[in-house]
Amino acid sequence: xxxxxxxxxxxxxxxxxxxxxxxxxxxxxxxxxxxxxxxxxxxxxxxxxxxxxxxxxxxxxxxxxxxxxxxxxxxxxxxxxxxxxxxxxxxxxxxxxxxxxxxxxxxxxxxxxxxxxxxxxxxxxxxxxxxxxxxxxxxxxxxxxxxxxxxxxxxxxxxxxxxxxxxxxxxxxxxxxxxxxxxxxxxxxxxxxxxxxxxxxxxxxxxxxxxxxxxxxxxxxxxxxxxxxxxxxxxxxxxxxxxxxxxxxxxxxxxxxxxxxxxxxxxxxxxxxxxxxxxxxxxxxxxxxxxxxxxxxxxxxxxxxxxxxxxxxxxxxxxxxxxxxxxxxxxxxxxxxxxxxxxxxxxxxxxxxxxxxxxxxxxxxxxxxxxxxxxxxxxxxxxxxxxxxxxxxxxxxxxxxxxxxxxxxxxxxxxxxxxxxxxxxxxxxxxxxxxxxxxxxxxxxxxxxxxxxxxxxxxxxxxxxxxxxxxxxxxxxxxxxxxxxxxxxxxxxxxxxxxxxxxxxxxxxxxxxxxxxxxxxxxxxxxxxxxxxxxxxxxxxxxxxxxxxxxxxxxxxxxxxxxxxxxxxxxxxxxxxxxxxxxxxxxxxxxxxxxxxxxxxxxxxxxxxxxxxxxxxxxxxxxxxxxxxxxxxxxxxxxxxx
Numbered sequence: 240x241x242x243x244x245x246x247x248x249x250x251x252x253x254x255x256x257x258x259x260x261x262x263x264x265x266x267x268x269x270x271x272x273x274x275x276x277x278x279x280x281x282x283x284x285x286x287x288x289x290x291x292x293x294x295x296x297x298x299x300x301x302x303x304x305x306x307x308x309x310x311x312x313x314x315x316x317x318x319x320x321x322x323x324x325x326x327x328x329x330x331x332x333x334x335x336x337x338x339x340x341x342x343x344x345x346x347x348x349x350x351x352x353x354x355x356x357x358x359x360x361x362x363x364x365x366x367x368x369x370x371x372x373x374x375x376x377x378x379x380x381x382x383x384x385x386x387x388x389x390x391x392x393x394x395x396x397x398x399x400x401x402x403x404x405x406x407x408x409x410x411x412x413x414x415x416x417x418x419x420x421x422x423x424x425x426x427x428x429x430x431x432x433x434x435x436x437x438x439x440x441x442x443x444x445x446x447x448x449x450x451x452x453x454x455x456x457x458x459x460x461x462x463x464x465x466x467x468x469x470x471x472x473x474x475x476x477x478x479x480x481x482x483x484x485x486x487x488x489x490x491x492x493x494x495x496x497x498x499x500x501x502x503x504x505x506x507x508x509x510x511x512x513x514x515x516x517x518x519x520x521x522x523x524x525x526x527x528x529x530x531x532x533x534x535x536x537x538x539x540x541x542x543x544x545x546x547x548x549x550x551x552x553x554x555x556x557x558x559x560x561x562x563x564x565x566x567x568x569x570x571x572x573x574x575x576x577x578x579x580x581x582x583x584x585x586x587x588x589x590x591x592x593x594x595x596x597x598x599x600x601x602x603x604x605x606x607x608x609x610x611x612x613x614x615x616x617x618x619x620x621x622x623x624x625x626x627x628x629x630x631x632x633x634x635x636x637x638x639x640x641x642x643x644x645x646x647x648x649x650x651x652x653x654x655x656x657x658x659x660x661x662x663x664x665x666x667x668x669x670x671x672x673x674x675x676x677x678x679x680x681x682x683x684x685x686x687x688x689x690x691x692x693x694x695x696x697x698x699x700x701x702x703x704x705x706x707x708x709x710x711x712x713x714x715x716x717x718x719x720x721x722x723x724x725x726x727x728x729x730x731x732x733x734x735x736x737x738x739x740x741x742x743x744x745x746x747x748x749x750x751x752x753x754x755x756x757x758x759x760x761x762x763x764x765x766x767x768x769x770x771x772x773x774x775x776x777x778x779x780x781x782x783x784x785x786x787x788x789x790x791x792x793x794x795x796x797x798x799x800x801x802x803x804x805x806x807x808x809x810x811x812x813x814x815x816x817x818x819x820x821x822x823x824x825x826x827x828x829x830x831x832x833x834x835x836x837x838x839x840x841x842x843x844x845x846x847x848x849x850x851x852x853x854x855x856x857x858x859x860x861x862x863x864x865x866x867x868x869x870x871x872x873x874x875x876x877x878x879x880x881x
């Protein structure tokens with residue numbers, strides 16, 4: 240068997256992993272509660288008498304045997320991928336969540352009176368009314384509405400990109416998902432076999448039609464459920480803007496828009512989020528991970544969907560595996576172009592594989608960026624662990640090994656962690672002067688998906704709804720009271736909840752700042768000094784005022800502390816929620832290039848801000864608690880892009 244095909248057998252595992260999230264019967268809904276309303280998450284019923292929690296206009300409080308736990312403002316995408324396993328590991332309690340914490344985007348978990356686990360997200364807060372969306376795991380969904388199916392989103396099965404971003408699109412021959420309501424029966428979905436005669440065009444009373452430029456095609460179905468279905472867009476579908484319609488039991492949905500482009504590769508991720516650790520296998524079909532890294536010069540296989548059309552067949556196993564070699568495609572690993580040895584279908588409909596060789600001089604770390612590009616269309620950005628000889632990776636910026644990171648990513652945080660930082664924005668009109676700290680076991684959404692973090696020499700994109708809020712703790716540590724003293728005087732650092740401490744200041748003077756704790760039941764009293772260095776200089780600010788995305792952007796600096804880290808980040812003004820990029824480099828490099836393959840994932844917008852932060856080397860931290868961040872100086876640069 241040719242080497243590029245040896246890994247095709249893992250496709251069954253990959254597909255089963257992706258679709259397994261749909262395998263249980265869960266109930267989802269959206270409600271708006273007025274003051275003094277109860278919500279029963281097992282039934283979705285709102286009443287004035289009883290439920291799993293009460294909204295009294297100023298707090299959410301659990302009722303009866305129910306427990307509640309606030310995760311904080313972690314965003315819509317993080318909410319989407321919270322699983323029943325993660326929910327069941329949270330430390331539920333009886334304390335009410337006050338209105339001050341229930342901002343839009345706040346997420347909390349509930350252990351219901353019926354013994355189920357639920358996740359709830361605040362979508363709006365107006366006066367004494369609160370709007371929520373929720374999913375209760377293991378509770379049968381209500382029957383589809385008699386009004387017929389409705390379509391909410393059409394997305395690539397792996398990237399989960401949404402309309403409004405420049406690299407959104409569904410490629411002919413790719414696996415895509417449709418989310419909505421009443422799309423099919425309420426029965427648990429079953430993954431369909433693609434063995435002859437192939438994937439069905441109708442399943443459980445559901446069929447799909449796509450019309451683009453006057454041509455109508457009918458996608459084959461991998462599974463259906465009331466809230467989501469997965470299908471393969473026929474390769475005969477023309478490129479362009481069109482509509483997609485779902486028909487269930489003879490009743491069609493209203494047509495929803497679909498944007499079809501020739502190539503729109505979505506890379507698969509281990510946590511099914513579209514960001515963070517990517518799905519990759521070695522030459523023996525073994526999955527790569529924090530404890531089984533890739534190595535320079537090694538051949539690996541990346542998995543996903545959307546390379547392009549193969550008009551010979553989109554429904555039946557085995558697929559042709561030599562028809563897409565002419566598709567223009569580049570893969571960048573740690574910002575370096577990798578040699579592609581194969582691009583095209585695996586043996587399964589819609590499932591693509593890209594075989595590449597790791598560049599010899601690639602940056603090392605546990606979060607090395609991987610992104611594919613075809614013309615000006617880029618994939619979602621994922622990360623890959625790379626070490627000199629394979630085995631466990633090492634993330635020098637965090638001071639953590641791959642073994643530790645794997646434990647964090649898979650167990651809701653078993654390693655006590657802390658971060659302490661003093662950040663001074665020395666830009667004109669700088670407003671980012673802060674002192675912050677956190678103590679606890681941190682959310683695996685940071686260490687597993689690595690949304691806002693990359694190894695030195697790499698860049699990542701964080702889609703709308705993501706960001707540093709993923710640093711929420713799942714098990715806060717009691718350290719007593721905390722204050723910071725230094726050249727700017729004594730800084731009160733109040734706890735903001737969940738083991739996070741934060742305050743903002745008009746200005747901060749460089750020098751040594753000491754974090755002092757009185758000690759608590761989990762951590763003894765400590766004094767930890769952090770050195771905030773004199774401001775560094777971004778030496779090419781004028782050239783950065785206007786950025787051409789397709790050309791990339793190079794940031795140069797001087798005066799950053801030797802042995803430190805420089806972070807370059809930016810946030811687009813659109814779409815709603817913005818798209819952020821984060822790039823990391825060693826301070827002694829003196830420069831960092833944000834590549835076109837990253838900037839092309841952001842829309843061209845005016846009025847953006849580029850933040851360049853210089854972090855000092857890691858300092859000794861709290862005894863018995865691994866410290867992952869330290870002091871920083873920040874330069875903010877306004878820019879526009881085209």
